[in-house]
Amino acid sequence: METLGYLMDGFGVALAPHNLMFALMGAFLGTLIGALPGLGPANGVAILIPLAFTLGLAPETAMIMLTSVYAGAMYGGRISSILLNIPGDEPAMMTCLDGYPMAQQGKASEALAISAVASFIGSLVATVGLILLAPLLADFALTFGPAEYFALFLLAFATLGGITGKNPMKTVVAASIGLMIATVGIDSTGVQRYTFGTLELYEGVDFIIAIVGLFAISELLFFIEEKAGGGKEKMAVNKLTLTWKDIRNILPSSFRGGVLGFIAGVLPGAGASLGSFIGYTLEKKMVGKKGYFGKGDPRGVAGPEAGNNGASSGALVPMLTLGVPGSGTTAVLLALLISLNITPGPLMFTQNADIVWGVIAALLIGNFLLLLLNIPLVGIFVKLLSIPPMFLLPVVTMIAFVGIYSISNTIFDLYFMVAFGVAGYIFRKLELPLVPIILGLLLGPEMEKNLRHAMEISDGDWAILWDSGLAIGLWVFAGLGLILPYIVGPLLRRRMQAGGSQVD
Amino acid sequence: MTFNDRIFGVLMIVLAVAYGWGTTQFNEPFGGAEAVGPETFPRLLAAVLALSSLYMIVRPDPDNAWPWSRTGIELIVAVVVLILYAALLQPLGFIISTTLAVGTLCWRMGALPVKAYITGAVSGVVVFLLFTLALDLALPLGLLSFLEVN
Numbered sequence: 001m002e003t004l005g006y007l008m009d010g011f012g013v014a015l016a017p018h019n020l021m022f023a024l025m026g027a028f029l030g031t032l033i034g035a036l037p038g039l040g041p042a043n044g045v046a047i048l049i050p051l052a053f054t055l056g057l058a059p060e061t062a063m064i065m066l067t068s069v070y071a072g073a074m075y076g077g078r079i080s081s082i083l084l085n086i087p088g089d090e091p092a093m094m095t096c097l098d099g100y101p102m103a104q105q106g107k108a109s110e111a112l113a114i115s116a117v118a119s120f121i122g123s124l125v126a127t128v129g130l131i132l133l134a135p136l137l138a139d140f141a142l143t144f145g146p147a148e149y150f151a152l153f154l155l156a157f158a159t160l161g162g163i164t165g166k167n168p169m170k171t172v173v174a175a176s177i178g179l180m181i182a183t184v185g186i187d188s189t190g191v192q193r194y195t196f197g198t199l200e201l202y203e204g205v206d207f208i209i210a211i212v213g214l215f216a217i218s219e220l221l222f223f224i225e226e227k228a229g230g231g232k233e234k235m236a237v238n239k240l241t242l243t244w245k246d247i248r249n250i251l252p253s254s255f256r257g258g259v260l261g262f263i264a265g266v267l268p269g270a271g272a273s274l275g276s277f278i279g280y281t282l283e284k285k286m287v288g289k290k291g292y293f294g295k296g297d298p299r300g301v302a303g304p305e306a307g308n309n310g311a312s313s314g315a316l317v318p319m320l321t322l323g324v325p326g327s328g329t330t331a332v333l334l335a336l337l338i339s340l341n342i343t344p345g346p347l348m349f350t351q352n353a354d355i356v357w358g359v360i361a362a363l364l365i366g367n368f369l370l371l372l373l374n375i376p377l378v379g380i381f382v383k384l385l386s387i388p389p390m391f392l393l394p395v396v397t398m399i400a401f402v403g404i405y406s407i408s409n410t411i412f413d414l415y416f417m418v419a420f421g422v423a424g425y426i427f428r429k430l431e432l433p434l435v436p437i438i439l440g441l442l443l444g445p446e447m448e449k450n451l452r453h454a455m456e457i458s459d460g461d462w463a464i465l466w467d468s469g470l471a472i473g474l475w476v477f478a479g480l481g482l483i484l485p486y487i488v489g490p491l492l493r494r495r496m497q498a499g500g501s502q503v504d
Numbered sequence: 505m506t507f508n509d510r511i512f513g514v515l516m517i518v519l520a521v522a523y524g525w526g527t528t529q530f531n532e533p534f535g536g537a538e539a540v541g542p543e544t545f546p547r548l549l550a551a552v553l554a555l556s557s558l559y560m561i562v563r564p565d566p567d568n569a570w571p572w573s574r575t576g577i578e579l580i581v582a583v584v585v586l587i588l589y590a591a592l593l594q595p596l597g598f599i600i601s602t603t604l605a606v607g608t609l610c611w612r613m614g615a616l617p618v619k620a621y622i623t624g625a626v627s628g629v630v631v632f633l634l635f636t637l638a639l640d641l642a643l644p645l646g647l648l649s650f651l652e653v654n
Contacts, residue, residue, distance in 0.1 A: 054641055169559045173516060176553035180523060183546050191530050191542040194523075217586065224582050224613060225571050391620075394609035395627045398602055401589065402631060406641055414590035422583060429568050430508050448545040455540040 003135050010357025014365050019064050022057070023362050026065040027369045030072020035080055035381045036392060041073035042328035042435075043215040047396065049208055049336050050403030059340040060355045064362040066336055067316075070329055071123060071366050074312045075374055078115045078305055079381055083108060091308040094276040098293060098300030105296050109378070110246070114298050115305040116374040117247055118254040122306030123367045125258030126265065126313035131360060133266065134349070137321040141346035146453035147465050151474035153447045156324035158481035159268035160436050168482045171436050174427070178440020179447070181205050188449065200412050207335055207441040209404055209417050214434050216400040217421020220393050222428065250302035253283050257306030264307070265314020268326055268481065274492075275314075279307025313363065320356060321346060323446070328435040334442055509564030516557035524550030578612055585609055597646020602628030 013019060033044030045066055052062040077092040082099035095115060102111035144152065161171040184194045185204030195201040257279035264275030283303035284293045293300045315330050323344030325331040337344050342352055349356055374381075404417050424434060451465075458464035466472050527543035527550070571579060589605035596604075607624030611617050635641045645651065 054635075055639060167565060169556050169563075170565075172552065172556040173560060176520075176549050176556065177516075179549050180519075180546070180553070183549070187542045189542055193530060193542060193546065194526055220609070221579055221582060224578055225575055227575070227614070388615075390613035390615045391610055391623050393613070394606040395623070397586070397609065398606050398627060398631065401593075402598075402635065402643070405593065405643075406635070411590055411593065414593070415587070418583065418586045418590060421586070425579075429570065430512055431565060431568070432512075451545060452540045455544075460540070 003131060006135075006353055006357045007131060007361060009354065010359075010361035011365075013060055013354050013358030014064060014361035019061050019358070019362070020365070022061050022065040023068045023366050024369055024373075026068030027072040027366050027373055030069035030074075031076040031079075031370065031373060031381060032072075032384060033069065034073035034076020034078075035385055036076075036387070039219075039392075039396060040215075040328075041070060041077070042332050043219060044073055045069050045329055045332045046208070046211045046215050046335075047400050047403060049332070049339070050212070050407050051399075052336070053339070054403070054406040059342060059352075060358045062336065062340060063333075063355055063359050066333060067359050067362055068366040068369075070312065070333060071309075071363060072370055073329070074123075074309050075116065075119050075370050076381065077308075078119065079112065079378070080385060082111045082115065082301075083382065083385065091273045091276045091311065093273070094280040094304035095301060095308070097280065097304075098295070098297050101294070101296035102298070102301065107296065110298070111296075111301055112378050113375055114246070114250055115301050116371060116378075118250060118257065118302035118305040119309040119374075120367055120371045121251070121254035122258035122261055122309035123313050123363070123370075125255060125306075126262035126310035127360065127363050127367065129259075129262045129266075129310075130313055130317055130363075134317050134321050134356075134360075137317060138346040138349040141322050144346075144470070145468070146450040146457065147467060148471050148474065149450040150447060150454060150465060151471045151478065152322060152324060153443050153450070155268060155474050155478040155481065156318075156326070156443070157436055157439065158478040159326070160439060161433060161481075161485060166431065166485075168485050170430075170432050172482070174432050174434070174436035175440045178437035179444045180440075181210070181437075182207075182441045182444025183448070188452075200410075205416075205441070206407070206413070207438065208339060208407070209413050210420050210441055211332060211335060211438055212400050212404055213417035213420025214424035214427075214437065216397060217418060218424030218428055218434075220397050221421065221425040223389050223393050246298065250298050253286075253299040253302040254306040256282060256286070257303040258310040261307035261310025261312075262314040265311035265326070266317045268318065268477070275311030276304035276308040279310075280304040316363075319344070320348065320359075323348075324443070325439065328438070331435055331438050331442060335438070338442060506564035506566060508567045509560045513557040513560035513564070516560070517554050520550045520554040520557065523553070581612060582609060585612075593646075594644045595646055597648050598643040599625075599628045599632050599645070600647055602631070 014023065029048070030041075030044070033039045034041060048066060048069060052065060055062075057065065074091075077087065078095050078099065081087045081092040081095040082103050085096050085100040087093040087096055099111045099115065102108065157171065157175045158168070160175075161168050182204070184201055186192055186195070186202055192202070257276075260278050260282060261275035264278060280300065280303050283299050284291065287293070287297075287299060291297050291299060312327075312329075315325070315327050316333075319325040319330040319334055323334065325334045334344055342348060342355065400417070401414060404413050405411075407413065427434060427437070454464050455462075458467075466475055524547055527546045530542050570576070585605055585608050589601055592601045592604075603621060603624040605624070606627055607617075607621035610620035610623050615623070632643055635643050
């Protein structure tokens with residue numbers, strides 16, 4: 001019941017007029033970001049962080065706006081899946097399977113409306129799950145000592161690639177690079193590390209510059225390389241003729257998808273892609289021969305779409321309660337929290353209750369806003385889809401420049417950002433994942449702090465790191481996170497690909 | 505071909521060694537040495553990076569092709585444009601440098617030059633006005649500073 005009281009307070013925060021306005025703006029921008037080609041959710045949220053700073057927003061307002069962007073991006077991703085057969089991001093892949101055939105049959109607007117409703121239900125189910133689960137997990141996390149936290153961070157890195165990840169060793173390489181960059185600067189005992197006497201490096205590398213460079217600038221370079229500036233042909237959208245019966249038909253699929261997605265989102269190493277994949281395969285099994293999956297079955301749109309959105313809300317659970325994000329976009333949200341001087345983790349639920357519950361309430365409200373935005377305004381988003389990337393990406397790059405410049409008004413930061421962009425391009429060419437680098441940058445200081453605390457407690461005995469049952473459990477799971485991809489990974493990937501190639 | 509991962513792995517081992525050696529150059533912390541000093545965590549990282557890079561050398565993934573020839577030059581042009589954009593932001597001012605930078609990028613990505621530079625100019629003016637009027641943040645005017653109303 002305590003939760004209910006907090007939630008009410010949260011609604012008080014989220015319903016304040018200016019917060020509501022920023023939530024609406026965030027939801028709109030988020031849908032745009034999700035829909036536009038070449039602007040993934042993580043990328044989009046990253047570019048908006050400096051702007052949230054320069055606007056001088058209060059912490060809860062900034063968090064509410066960017067959480068709405070996050071939720072909106074998940075809605076937006078489906079638009080290009082359905083109309084162009086190009087998933088806006090990886091989890092939207094499964095939506096293509098039945099969404100695009102529906103659009104080809106002249107039922108594009110039905111597919112869009114159904115997926116909006118399914119997204120809404122998926123998010124709603126998962127947000128309720130978040131409300132129930134998060135406080136419990138936060139309470140449990142209070143029992144963690146520094147050694148457990150150190151192991152937890154290792155677990156976060158180990159499972160970041162997901163069990164469908166290709167080469168876990170590359171995740172380790174990437175994480176080490178990120179952690180190394182995080183050690184630059186003056187450490188907690190006042191010792192200078194790797195600053196080379198450069199004044200700009202004394203305070204360390206600003207992770208926002210790194211994130212924007214790695215994502216936004218490298219994306220520009222990739223588009224130039226692929227000569228994808230012209231954009232794709234778009235599908236015409238018919239007039240919406242959706243009956244109440246159609247919606248009722250997809251409700252069970254949406255609920256199942258939402259629950260599965262939430263579970264996949266909370267669990268480390270599963271993630272939204274797996275959530276939507278399980279959502280789709282389960283629907284196919286449940287409906288059996290009566291369905292016409294792969295040929296434009298509305299349930300094949302609803303299941304994975306609900307799963308995808310459920311997973312994205314579920315992914316907020318570990319981020320908010322433990323301070324360990326499980327995905328790229330939640331890592332970027334964590335970056336925002338850290339730069340707002342809020343220490344993420346279980347204490348946030350008591351120390352910054354207004355922010356946590358404000359964000360959760362905003363997520364609920366944001367879902368209603370998004371449903372309202374997405375059904376009538378879908379025409380606008382579809383029009384924006386036809387902006388060719390050759391105009392869009394340079395302008396986005398410019399906005400990234402302005403954002404970074406406005407944080408500190410120094411040119412040094414811009415050079416730094418471009419350097420990170422070039423590095424990001426090379427890393428992506430080598431298939432070295434970028435998210436572990438960012439997570440390393442974000443978690444590095446905390447990880448080292450916990451290591452030092454643990455060693456102080458044990459007086460220099462390394463055995464403390466695996467001294468409790470909980471810590472051992474975390475180490476085991478971290479190990480599994482690195483080993484399992486080699487065993488089950490190829491199998492799962494093949495199945496997902498087999499599912500994906502059915503439409504081609 | 506599996507050169508990329510191998511070369512990168514070697515570079516990363518070099519980095520790990522240099523980074524690890526760097527820990528011997530730290531000053532003693534103010535309160536004297538402790539069980540875990542400023543050098544402990546970096547040394548762990550250096551070891552982990554060296555081992556995981558070694559794996560990349562031993563079991564490399566197949567290469568992705570690098571864009572040589574024309575596309576490669578386009579990429580270098582883009583990076584040069586970005587560096588010049590940063591360098592000229594203050595001297596030329598936001599609007600002019602944005603027109604040039606965004607315009608050139610749009611053009612190189614395949615837009616008609618006229619359309620490209622108009623996109624650059626319009627986006628520059630809009631963002632400038634948005635920042636100075638609505639958000640009350642100063643972006644440099646540079647060459648256009650004679651327009652300043654004060």
